[in-house]
Amino acid sequence: MLTFQHLWVFALLPLPWLARAILPPRRAGGLAVRVPFGDRIRAAVFDRAPVSRATAAVSAHIAPALTWGMVLAALARPQWIEAPVTKNLPTRDLLLLVDLSGSMRQEDFTNAAGVKVDRLGAVKEVLGDFLVRREGDRVGLAVFGDAAFLQCPFSTDLALSRRLLEETAIGMAGPRTALGDAIGLGLTLFESSDAPAKTIIALTDGNDTASQVPPIEAARVARERGVRIHTVAIGDPATAGEEKLDAEALRAVAQSSGGAYFFAADRLQLAGIYDELDKMETRQVKAVSHRPRTDLFFWPLLAGLVLWLTEKLLAIVGESGAMAHVRMPATVRVDRITGQLEVRP
Numbered sequence: 001m002l003t004f005q006h007l008w009v010f011a012l013l014p015l016p017w018l019a020r021a022i023l024p025p026r027r028a029g030g031l032a033v034r035v036p037f038g039d040r041i042r043a044a045v046f047d048r049a050p051v052s053r054a055t056a057a058v059s060a061h062i063a064p065a066l067t068w069g070m071v072l073a074a075l076a077r078p079q080w081i082e083a084p085v086t087k088n089l090p091t092r093d094l095l096l097l098v099d100l101s102g103s104m105r106q107e108d109f110t111n112a113a114g115v116k117v118d119r120l121g122a123v124k125e126v127l128g129d130f131l132v133r134r135e136g137d138r139v140g141l142a143v144f145g146d147a148a149f150l151q152c153p154f155s156t157d158l159a160l161s162r163r164l165l166e167e168t169a170i171g172m173a174g175p176r177t178a179l180g181d182a183i184g185l186g187l188t189l190f191e192s193s194d195a196p197a198k199t200i201i202a203l204t205d206g207n208d209t210a211s212q213v214p215p216i217e218a219a220r221v222a223r224e225r226g227v228r229i230h231t232v233a234i235g236d237p238a239t240a241g242e243e244k245l246d247a248e249a250l251r252a253v254a255q256s257s258g259g260a261y262f263f264a265a266d267r268l269q270l271a272g273i274y275d276e277l278d279k280m281e282t283r284q285v286k287a288v289s290h291r292p293r294t295d296l297f298f299w300p301l302l303a304g305l306v307l308w309l310t311e312k313l314l315a316i317v318g319e320s321g322a323m324a325h326v327r328m329p330a331t332v333r334v335d336r337i338t339g340q341l342e343v344r345p
Helices: 007-012 015-020 037-047 053-075 119-132 156-166 181-188 215-224 247-257 266-280 298-324
Strands: 003-005 079-083 085-091 091-098 139-144 149-153 197-204 227-234 261-264 285-290 293-295 333-334 340-345
Touching: 003 007, 007 053, 053 298, 091 119, 091 149, 091 156, 091 181, 119 156, 119 227, 119 266, 139 156, 139 181, 149 156, 149 181, 181 197, 181 227, 197 247, 215 227, 215 247, 215 298, 227 247, 227 266, 247 261, 261 266, 266 298
Parallel strands: 091 139, 091 197, 197 227, 227 261
Antiparallel strands: 003 079, 079 293, 085 285, 139 149, 333 340
């Protein structure tokens, strides 16, 4: 769409005609020799061919008017406005804590194809679908075992988060579970976040065996810093030993931070948990719209320059044509007695 940023400039369009009508004409003074037979000298020496009315009109009125109009059009700053470009600003930072301890090796989940898979395999399958629906959020990924490690920093590139999730493997962070340390790492990452909403989703069996900070204490610190933790318990409550499910600890962590506790006994329940999280953590979108502008003032300025040069060229051509018709006398003699002018070729 074509617009003019300074449309008021076109109010100056009649300025040259007003100046000509109001201001007195400029008078050029100079030395001259006055003789009574000047008209005859002019007729004899400068007998030029008549200039056509069209050429005279273009040179005197049309070309200057168009040139003035082009100058005003350039001063009005014409701009071409492009289609709006909209960018969605993230309003929430979401950190996923994925347990990679040895207990995640238990094959007590069934995937979409009906095949028994381990707990981490089920988490990857459902969590990948969950990430697809997080458009507009900044998502980070941290994994933990004996210690917690940042796998992917906060980013709107959800495809990168999903790819790095697929590359995780059981035991790569150690065989034990350090949920409290993982929450502490998440709180450290949120220190540089300016998002209005901060959420942690921890996917683990909850059997903390290696944390230096108890998970419940880390959850209380998270609440003080405005970070909400949702815990997702993965596994079979009937298991014992290192693979047992500590549901009470996970429920306490969620309640202490103002979050919610979920239990996933199989893949269908795990998928349903993410549906519930979608309802609880409603995505808010903050859109920023911008319409790019391209300045076009040089086009009318160039057109005005071409018109001005064309008018000058027509004037030069007219002068050349007139000079071709000048009769240059061989002798001009004035009779001193009668004052008659005599021109002899």
